[in-house]
Amino acid sequence: MEQLDKLREELFFSLDIGTRTVIGIAGVYTNEEKFKILAHSIREHKKRHMYDGQIHDIDGVTELVKEIKSDLERKLDISLKKVSIAAAGRSLKTCKVRVDKELGNNVEIKRNIVEVLELEAVQKAQEIINDNEEQNRFKYYNIGYTVINYYLNDNTMNKLEGHRGDKIGVEILATFLPQMVVEGLYTVISKSGLEVGNITLEPIAALSVAIKEELRLLNLALVDIGAGTSDIAITKDGKIIAYAMTSKAGDEITEAISKKYLLDFSTSEKLKIKLNSQEEHEFLDVVGVKHKLTTREIVASIYETIEDIANEIVEKIIEFNGKAPSAVFLIGGSSQMPGLRECIAEKLGLPKERVSIRDTSFIENLENLDSNLKGPDIITPIGIALESITRKYKNFIEITFNGEEVRLFNAERIKVSDILVLTGYNPRKLIPKLGDNFVYFVNGERRVLLGEDGVEAKIYVNDIIGNLNTPLYDGDVVRIVEATQGEKPKPFLSQCVSLEEKVTINGKQYNLVKEIRINGNIVKNNPILEEGDRIEIIKIENLEELLKDTDEISFVSNILINGEEADLKTPLNKGDEIVIRRSKKIILYVNGKEMVINHNKDKFIFVDIFDYIDFDLSRPRGNLILRINGKDAEYMAPLKDGDEIEIYWSK
Structure with a gap:
C-alpha cells in the first residue's frame, strides 16, 4: 500500500484530447532525469464529439476520458486523481489593431499613459474578436500581445515616454484563447472524477x-x-x-x-x-x-x-x-x-x-517507448506529460480581482494589465480626470481657470501598492481603487486678477488699481467668485492721472520710466520704476517787488536771480550793488524764502 501511495504521488498522468482520438499517458520521472512511460491508452471518438479541437459533446468526451482512466488504473493498479491537459492551439485567435488617443496641448507622455493606451488596444482587439465570432460571444483570455509600432502626432516612434505631443497611438498584434475551450476541458475532467x-x-x-x-x-x-x-x-x-x-x-x-x-x-x-x-x-x-x-x-x-x-x-x-x-x-x-x-x-x-x-525518436530522456508511441501524432501527448513534470510555470492561475475569482492563462508572465483585459475593466478609470473648468470674465474678456487634478488610481496586489506591470501569481488578490475627478475651482478674486499693480515713484510704491467691480458692484475685499462673474478693473493709466489729485503735477520737470525718458501721458504698467524730478518754489522780494520763482536746483543762489529778471549785466552803468536783507552780498550767496533783494547800478 505504501508503495502504491508513493507511485501515485510521483506519477504523471497526461491527456491529449484531440478531434479524432484521446491519448492518455502515465509515467514517472526517474533519478536519471528520464521520463519513464509506465502505461498508455488510446481511444478514438465513436461520434463527432469534437470539432477542430473544441469540445461540443461534453458527455461523449467524458465517457472516453473515463474509459482511458479506467484502462490506466487497471494497468497500473492504482487510482488516478490528477491529470495534465492542453487546450488546442487551433482555438487561438489573433488580431492586429491600432488605437489613437488625443492628449491635449503638448502633454508630457508618462509610462502610465502608454500602459493605458496599450491596454485600450488589447481591449479593442478583444471587442473585434468577439464581434467577428459567428457563435455565441465568448470571453477570451489574452495570452499576450506584441507592439508593432508607436505613434506620436501620427509619426512612427520606437518609444513614447518622455516625449511631448497632442496625440499618441499604438499598433499591436494580440493573441486570444476562448474561455469556453478551457472551461469545457475543466468540465470534462471534473465529470471524469479527475482534477486538473x-x-x-x-x-x-x-x-x-x-x-x-x-x-x-x-x-x-x-x-x-x-x-x-x-x-x-x-x-x-x-x-x-x-x-x-x-x-x-x-x-x-x-x-x-x-x-x-x-x-x-x-x-x-x-x-x-x-x-x-x-x-x-x-x-x-x-x-x-x-x-x-x-x-x-x-x-x-x-x-x-x-x-x-x-x-x-x-x-x-x-x-x-x-x-x-x-x-x-x-x-x-x-x-x-x-x-x-x-x-x-x-x-x-x-x-x-x-x-x-x-517523431518521438527526437525526444531525449524517454524510456519505455513502444511501437504505438513513436509517430509524430504522439509528440503533443508526450509534450503535455513533460510540461507537467518541468512545471516551468503554471499556465492557468486563479486570481481574486475586486472580490471575484478569475482564471487567467499565463503564457509567459502574467501581470495586472492582463486581468484588466480579461475582465473588460475600463482603463480610463485608471487615469484621473481634471475637474470642470471655472469660467469668468475680466473687462469683457472670457478667461478659464483649469479644474483641479484628480487622484490617480491605486492598484493593490495582496494589499501592497502595485501597478499595471506588477507580476501576478496563483492565488493573488488584486484590488483597484478607481482614479477620481478633480474639484471645480472655487477661486477668490485674487486668484483671478491682481488686486494691486504696484509702480515705484522715487522709491515709493503706488497702486495702479483704482477700483474693482464684480457684476457692476464695487468690491473692497477679496470675495469668492461665482461661475460667470464679470470683473471690471479700473486702473490708473499714466502719471498725469496718478498725480492729478496733488499739486505736484505743476512742479514736474523731468520723468524717467525704467531708465527711459517719458512724460506725463506715457502709459504705466505693473512693476514700472519711475524717477520724477520736481521743480522748487522760492518767494523773493526783488527791488521791493514780490517774485515767485519755480526752479529745479538743489540750491538757489544770488546769481540765479538774473535768469528770472530783466537786468542787463553786459553794459555796466556804474558800480553793481548786490544786497540781501540790507547787507552786501556775493554772487554765490544762497537765498531763501522771504529774502529782500536789491540790485542796481550806483554812480
Missing part, C-alpha cells in the same frame, strides 16, 4: 519536445497537421511570436481518396494511413471493383489536394512570419502523408532537409 493538475497549450507542449529550447532563438515554424486543421506556431528570439491555423488538413486527403476511388470515409482513412508504410495497396470500392495501386500512383492521383494543403500552410507561415522561416518541423498524424513535406519545402523555397517530420 496542469494545463498548457498544445503548441507549447509540442514545442517543448519537438524543438529544443536552445533552438528557439532561431526563426522556426512548427506545423501540427491533424485531421481537421493544421496548426502553426512560429518561434523567434526564444519566444512563440505567432499562432495560426488553416482549415485544410488530413480529412481533406481522406475525402479526396474517397471521391477518387469510391470508398467510404473509414476505408479511405485506413488507406491514407497505410500510404506512409506500404508500397502496394489492394482494396474494393463501394461497387465491388478491386483496385491494386502503388503509393506513388495514389499520391499522384490526389496531388492537387496535397498541394492545396501545402499552399494554405505556406501562406499562413508567410502571413505571420513575413518571410520563409529558417526551418519547418512537421508533427501530427497527417504530416506523414507522402509528398506533403516536399511540397511545403518547395513552396517556401527551402531545401527539402529544412522541412522535417518530428
Whole structure:
C-alpha cells in the first residue's frame, strides 16, 4: 500500500484530447532525469464529439476520458486523481489593431499613459474578436500581445515616454484563447472524477519536445497537421511570436481518396494511413471493383489536394512570419502523408532537409517507448506529460480581482494589465480626470481657470501598492481603487486678477488699481467668485492721472520710466520704476517787488536771480550793488524764502 501511495504521488498522468482520438499517458520521472512511460491508452471518438479541437459533446468526451482512466488504473493498479491537459492551439485567435488617443496641448507622455493606451488596444482587439465570432460571444483570455509600432502626432516612434505631443497611438498584434475551450476541458475532467493538475497549450507542449529550447532563438515554424486543421506556431528570439491555423488538413486527403476511388470515409482513412508504410495497396470500392495501386500512383492521383494543403500552410507561415522561416518541423498524424513535406519545402523555397517530420525518436530522456508511441501524432501527448513534470510555470492561475475569482492563462508572465483585459475593466478609470473648468470674465474678456487634478488610481496586489506591470501569481488578490475627478475651482478674486499693480515713484510704491467691480458692484475685499462673474478693473493709466489729485503735477520737470525718458501721458504698467524730478518754489522780494520763482536746483543762489529778471549785466552803468536783507552780498550767496533783494547800478 505504501508503495502504491508513493507511485501515485510521483506519477504523471497526461491527456491529449484531440478531434479524432484521446491519448492518455502515465509515467514517472526517474533519478536519471528520464521520463519513464509506465502505461498508455488510446481511444478514438465513436461520434463527432469534437470539432477542430473544441469540445461540443461534453458527455461523449467524458465517457472516453473515463474509459482511458479506467484502462490506466487497471494497468497500473492504482487510482488516478490528477491529470495534465492542453487546450488546442487551433482555438487561438489573433488580431492586429491600432488605437489613437488625443492628449491635449503638448502633454508630457508618462509610462502610465502608454500602459493605458496599450491596454485600450488589447481591449479593442478583444471587442473585434468577439464581434467577428459567428457563435455565441465568448470571453477570451489574452495570452499576450506584441507592439508593432508607436505613434506620436501620427509619426512612427520606437518609444513614447518622455516625449511631448497632442496625440499618441499604438499598433499591436494580440493573441486570444476562448474561455469556453478551457472551461469545457475543466468540465470534462471534473465529470471524469479527475482534477486538473496542469494545463498548457498544445503548441507549447509540442514545442517543448519537438524543438529544443536552445533552438528557439532561431526563426522556426512548427506545423501540427491533424485531421481537421493544421496548426502553426512560429518561434523567434526564444519566444512563440505567432499562432495560426488553416482549415485544410488530413480529412481533406481522406475525402479526396474517397471521391477518387469510391470508398467510404473509414476505408479511405485506413488507406491514407497505410500510404506512409506500404508500397502496394489492394482494396474494393463501394461497387465491388478491386483496385491494386502503388503509393506513388495514389499520391499522384490526389496531388492537387496535397498541394492545396501545402499552399494554405505556406501562406499562413508567410502571413505571420513575413518571410520563409529558417526551418519547418512537421508533427501530427497527417504530416506523414507522402509528398506533403516536399511540397511545403518547395513552396517556401527551402531545401527539402529544412522541412522535417518530428517523431518521438527526437525526444531525449524517454524510456519505455513502444511501437504505438513513436509517430509524430504522439509528440503533443508526450509534450503535455513533460510540461507537467518541468512545471516551468503554471499556465492557468486563479486570481481574486475586486472580490471575484478569475482564471487567467499565463503564457509567459502574467501581470495586472492582463486581468484588466480579461475582465473588460475600463482603463480610463485608471487615469484621473481634471475637474470642470471655472469660467469668468475680466473687462469683457472670457478667461478659464483649469479644474483641479484628480487622484490617480491605486492598484493593490495582496494589499501592497502595485501597478499595471506588477507580476501576478496563483492565488493573488488584486484590488483597484478607481482614479477620481478633480474639484471645480472655487477661486477668490485674487486668484483671478491682481488686486494691486504696484509702480515705484522715487522709491515709493503706488497702486495702479483704482477700483474693482464684480457684476457692476464695487468690491473692497477679496470675495469668492461665482461661475460667470464679470470683473471690471479700473486702473490708473499714466502719471498725469496718478498725480492729478496733488499739486505736484505743476512742479514736474523731468520723468524717467525704467531708465527711459517719458512724460506725463506715457502709459504705466505693473512693476514700472519711475524717477520724477520736481521743480522748487522760492518767494523773493526783488527791488521791493514780490517774485515767485519755480526752479529745479538743489540750491538757489544770488546769481540765479538774473535768469528770472530783466537786468542787463553786459553794459555796466556804474558800480553793481548786490544786497540781501540790507547787507552786501556775493554772487554765490544762497537765498531763501522771504529774502529782500536789491540790485542796481550806483554812480
